[in-house]
Amino acid sequence: MNRRIFTLLAALIPILTLGIVGSVVTVPFVALGPGPTFNTLGEFDGKQVVDVQGAELKSASGNLNMTTVSVRDQLNIFDAFRLWIDGEHGLVPRAEVYPPGQTRDDVDKSNQQQFKDSEDSAELAAFNYLKLPTAVQLANVSDDGPAKDVLRKGDELVTVDGKHIVTAKDVVAAVSSVKPGTTIGVVFRRDGVEQTAEITLAPRPDDSGKGYLGITPDEISKGPVKVAFNLGEIGGPSAGLMFTLAVIDKLTTGDLSGGKFIAGTGTIDPDGKVGPIGGIQYKMIAAREKGAETFLVPAANCNEAAQRTPAGLRLVKVENLTGAVQSLEDINAGKDVPSCG
Template structure:
């Protein structure tokens, strides 16, 4: 009997020891599954052929002009953002080699809700669409106009000009771009009265406006207007990619629009992808998450990737095998590089 009691005691102690060891492990598992970390995971996101369709609609839909057939791919790329990660998810994504963890505050700044950030990203995306259209039209020397997006309530032009007016000349200087407006006004001194010709409801009108002083430079003239460059003519462009944010699709949208309005294939019928912001003058700017966009492009089948010049050093250090990098500073350089590749020549590289 004593022997049996002793045996039972040893078994109970082992069970107790085992349970004591399992409790913290179980607690760690529960905490790891429930507690979120103050990081988000960045990784490869969806990539879309800007020459193709999504949900039955052309990604770049052109009306009012003959659309030329275009083959191959000109893919825009994105970065995925995974939020509210638990400890195990964060560790798993960190070690998979395709994701990186960054402090959540870098993506969702304190004081801004996710909705605020999403709305800002969507506005940036819309702005990139507008810039892409203008950059393509300017490159192709198609007509654009400068319209007033706003007239300041307390500015010199408040009683003379109206939102929606098309600027024709300012102080005798023809207006073709928003920069023309700034140049014409800034070259006149505050207190000077200048003629401003606008087209309103199809009729040209002249307003004599006495300039104020620019808030940031009292020696330069100021009208108190916000000029906005727009397409002028029959060409209308719609970009049909919803739920995408940020400005980095600008370059690829522009290339797609040029490809659709000109003869030949910019891609040479091959798979080209890329990224980069663009302004109406065709300047290509840097973006974030270049390494993840390159991964997405290569996995989708891209052989060539258009890289903003300012991102070249980072891109060259993380280039996926089999992906050729093309350095891009501006739109004309991007088009020339693609034409060079199609004719068997070398193009500007990040290496």
């Protein structure tokens, strides 16, 4: 009898030890997987996800869903193994998501700022596409730059060296084309009052031989139309494209979605260029599980997306905003569209 008990204990001890270790010890990995998906034409917590004010809104039905990636941290051995084999998650070294030297709070704040920046870019991209008014405002004036005693943060630029300013790139082009030491005229608007000043350009700090004002221009929307985005606790820049499409859909006649369930992802800049994102495979899974039949994919993500496309999901290749809108209109008309296949 004692021998049987001893044999049983000898067998159980490794199992119990493994169970304790597997439940307690964490692994240096995080699990990436499908995250929440939100209809940018709908509501979240009682508010419009994309709230457009100051204009007559058009009806917008169907879905234009933005997608996200979930991140699970502090995994024990059993959690990691279970998520690894379920087919919907992937394990990556924790340092890829939370770099050494940065706290989780630091990373979360950075992601939230990227999300805020994506909202601003989405608004500007939509305004530029719809030919709504924008302006170039100074986000910063360097303390040691040539403009420090003339311009202030918040000033709106009208012309620089006689060139009309519409975008931040216009400022760079106007200043860079003039040699250092040259005095140029600047027309700006402060507190609604237009003013004129002359500033002598300094050499750029990078020794490129180009002129330098020491300002940071920032393009902003202007006029009666205002846009608010009401999704909290989301991070990263990848909602830009879908936010932009929602603004356009609410301000133009006809449904971009055609009443269907469209999802997608992609960064966007004020000029409408669509950029790549991470975690495309998990976003496609999330979209398909919620009922999406079409997914807008940044062109740079097409090869990766085509390798792991969920069954029943059509991939549409998108390079820019104009192309995205055209593809949605062509889908509604039954025409062929660029694909990732």
